[in-house]
Structure formats: C-alpha cells, structure tokens
Amino acid sequence: MSFIDEAKFLVRAGDGGNGCVSFRREKFVPKGGPDGGDGGAGGSVYLVASARLTSLLDFKYRSHFIAEKGVPGRGRKMHGRNGEDCLVKVPVGSVIRDAESNEILADLVHDGQRFLAARGGMGGKGNVHFASATNRAPRTATKGKPGEEFWLRIELKLLADVGLIGLPNAGKSTLLTRLTAATPKVADYPFTTLSPQLGVLFLPGQGSCTIADIPGLIEDAHRGAGLGHTFLRHVERTRLLIQVIDAAPLAGDPLEQYHMLERELGLYQQDLIQRPRLVVLNKIDLLAGPAEDAGAETAGTSLPELERRFARANIPVIPVSALGGQGLDKLVEVIARHLVQPAASEEDDDPEAGL
Incomplete structure (x- = not known):
C-alpha cells in the first residue's frame, strides 16, 4: 500500500x-x-x-x-x-x-x-x-x-511515541522488526525505506507505545536533500527520538554520524534539540571485542574504544545488535523509563537513562 x-x-x-x-x-x-x-x-x-x-x-x-x-x-x-x-x-x-x-x-x-x-x-x-x-x-x-x-x-505528521532516525542503512528497519511486529523492507543498500513505517512496542507492565521508522537522513536534509523535509516533519511530534548510529567498521566514524544528525535536527527545527533523545550504537556484532582491542588495524574499532570516545564527549550510548538481538532488553527498559517519566526530570545515576 x-x-x-x-x-x-x-x-x-x-x-x-x-x-x-x-x-x-x-x-x-x-x-x-x-x-x-x-x-x-x-x-x-x-x-x-x-x-x-x-x-x-x-x-x-x-x-x-x-x-x-x-x-x-x-x-x-x-x-x-x-x-x-x-x-x-x-x-x-x-x-x-x-x-x-x-x-x-x-x-x-x-x-x-x-x-x-x-x-x-x-x-x-x-x-x-x-x-x-x-x-x-x-x-x-x-x-x-x-x-x-x-x-x-x-x-x-505522524503521531508516534518514539522516532528512529539515522543515516541510510544504519539498521533502523531491522531494529523496528525486532522491537515490534512491523515488517518494513530490509535490504543491504541505502534508502531501503522510502516512507515512514509504524510499529507497536509492548512495554512490560506499562501497555504499549508506537515507534516510527523515519527514512534515512543525509547531510543537508534540512534543505530538502535526499528525502529531506518530506519525512523530517514526522519527527516533530515524537516524544522520544532514538538516533541509530551505524557502528560497523566500514560505515564511517560513528561520532561524526552523531554530530551530523544533531546538526540536521537543529537546523530543521531548533526545539528538536531539546527533545529527549537516546543514542544507540547498532551492529556491535561487527566490532572487535575486548580481547581484540589491541589489534585495531585488522579487527576494526572495538566496542570499548567507541564507548570511551562517546563518554569523553559526554554522550551516553546504548550498544545493540538489531540483527543478533544483543542489548535490546536494555533498550526497551530505557525507552519505558523515558516514556513514563521524561528524562529531564529523572534523578537516575544510570548514564543510559537520558541525555
């Protein structure tokens, strides 16, 4: 349809x-x-x-x-x-x-x-x-x-509780299929999703929430580049934004991906920067483990090193593998916490509780 x-x-x-x-x-x-x-x-x-x-x-x-x-x-x-x-x-x-x-x-x-x-x-x-x-x-x-x-x-403008945003091929559609019963098109090439997809996530003991997969953003999307304004407006009414970062070694610098998404959100609509946001490092199954941390040239950037880089920038992250399922329980827990009580008013020492 x-x-x-x-x-x-x-x-x-x-x-x-x-x-x-x-x-x-x-x-x-x-x-x-x-x-x-x-x-x-x-x-x-x-x-x-x-x-x-x-x-x-x-x-x-x-x-x-x-x-x-x-x-x-x-x-x-x-x-x-x-x-x-x-x-x-x-x-x-x-x-x-x-x-x-x-x-x-x-x-x-x-x-x-x-x-x-x-x-x-x-x-x-x-x-x-x-x-x-x-x-x-x-x-x-x-x-x-x-x-x-x-x-x-x-x-x-879609009314959704949670919006998934990220660069093309960051794994947003795969994440949506693992969290909900939605069946968006999933493929290994950019701009697989050409229209917003909706799914319902059931939160333990709290009912449900709606998640929208927003098509991939690119640089200058606020000016209409790529899918641009056509779908950026769908994030305006979400209560919580999840920035899906592609942590795969060949996908580019994850920290630079994060800063690019922040720039595009702010240039499109300044108050989006004030909205509660979670940063999800996806595809951690493709990263080197702690034991391989020393062999960075052959194994690629390791997860501990990525976490340290984001921590130095004071950016809490949630590592997940949408394909393998690692970290998804933690992600659902944090989503539930944000939707019940806004991150700005939480008094929680957990760095993954909010930004």
Whole structure:
C-alpha cells in the first residue's frame, strides 16, 4: 500500500435553496395571502480526524469534496430540506493549510476532532417574510447564498511515541522488526525505506507505545536533500527520538554520524534539540571485542574504544545488535523509563537513562 502524506484538494459547500413565491389559494378562503417557504441551508464540508487512518491514500483517488445543495422552499410555508453535510475522514496528525497563502487553518491531533472546512450557504427567504400593511401580496423572495469553496492542502505528521532516525542503512528497519511486529523492507543498500513505517512496542507492565521508522537522513536534509523535509516533519511530534548510529567498521566514524544528525535536527527545527533523545550504537556484532582491542588495524574499532570516545564527549550510548538481538532488553527498559517519566526530570545515576 502506498504511503501518501501530502495532498491538495477542493472543498465546496452546498448552495442554499431559493425562497419561494407562492400565495394561498383555497376554496372559501378569500385573500389567502403569501405562503412561500424558505429554502434549505446548503450542506457544509467537515474534516474529521480518524485514528483508523494512517495515510492520505484516499486523496490519491478523490480530490473534490462537495456537500449537497439546499432544497428550494415551497408553497404552504414549506421549508426546503437542508443539504447533507460532507464528512471527510483524515488521519490523526493532519495539518490543514490554505493552498494559496499556506496559512495553517487546523491541526487535527485528536480522534474525532472536527474542522469546518467550508460553510454551507444560507437558504433564501420566501415571500411570506415580505408581507406588510402596504404590500399584502409580495412577489419577492431571496435566492439562497452560495456555499464556500476553497482549495486546501493537507500534510500528515505522524503521531508516534518514539522516532528512529539515522543515516541510510544504519539498521533502523531491522531494529523496528525486532522491537515490534512491523515488517518494513530490509535490504543491504541505502534508502531501503522510502516512507515512514509504524510499529507497536509492548512495554512490560506499562501497555504499549508506537515507534516510527523515519527514512534515512543525509547531510543537508534540512534543505530538502535526499528525502529531506518530506519525512523530517514526522519527527516533530515524537516524544522520544532514538538516533541509530551505524557502528560497523566500514560505515564511517560513528561520532561524526552523531554530530551530523544533531546538526540536521537543529537546523530543521531548533526545539528538536531539546527533545529527549537516546543514542544507540547498532551492529556491535561487527566490532572487535575486548580481547581484540589491541589489534585495531585488522579487527576494526572495538566496542570499548567507541564507548570511551562517546563518554569523553559526554554522550551516553546504548550498544545493540538489531540483527543478533544483543542489548535490546536494555533498550526497551530505557525507552519505558523515558516514556513514563521524561528524562529531564529523572534523578537516575544510570548514564543510559537520558541525555
């Protein structure tokens, strides 16, 4: 199934029905007078947030949402029927903008939350309203008002408890499959994940949390490089960020990977730097062990040496192997601790408890 997180669409409310010009004509009822009824109001277009939707796929096949027109009034003071409202379901986390000005009109973050996107036109008045002492047979009625019409833009920002970020091929998708029941595409080439993937992690004794695998970032992603802004916005609403660092010997300097991710987050949105973050050293199964630490040239950088380098920079890390499963229990424990109580307020001596 395709993942679509941006779309442009038209909303058009229904026009109000026209008022009626009519006169009462009954046998044995002289001078019946006007009895034209009012027109019905046009239907409105509402956007309704639904937790059951996770993509804007429906907008790929439909881009015009039109409410029903109001029915004109009739004689005998009969009011025309109001037009039916048009309800458009959108995923929770949808941001609605004016397509021309790009102004944010609504931010739908709760299941069932509604936004009036286009208001229906009022119905016209029948001639019964225009009778007076000097005009007892008015032949005047008003037309219904036109409904509002707008072009809107919708963008989806995923609502997830935890966001996995990292360079392409850092092992985020593999980590997601080991922590949750999600089945993202996993392969040994960069940009395997081209759209955010969601999974549910069950925390011992605490219920569950949602984890989002954000496609790989590259340098200058804040300017739109690579997948850039298309998916960086999905980290804006996560409660906890996990920076997945590729610790494999041939993947480049892990510390430099960390600093690059920090730069991109800060340049994209400064308050992301204030968000609780965990640093995960992945693929430790490819590193040399303590006994091989002396043979750095043949065995590659060892895990103890990497931990010492990050410690000198005052950066707590959690070593894991998503493929082999090492360190995942510790990672789940730390995630649970952060989600129950924000890292900023924890009084814990464990360096892996927060940043």
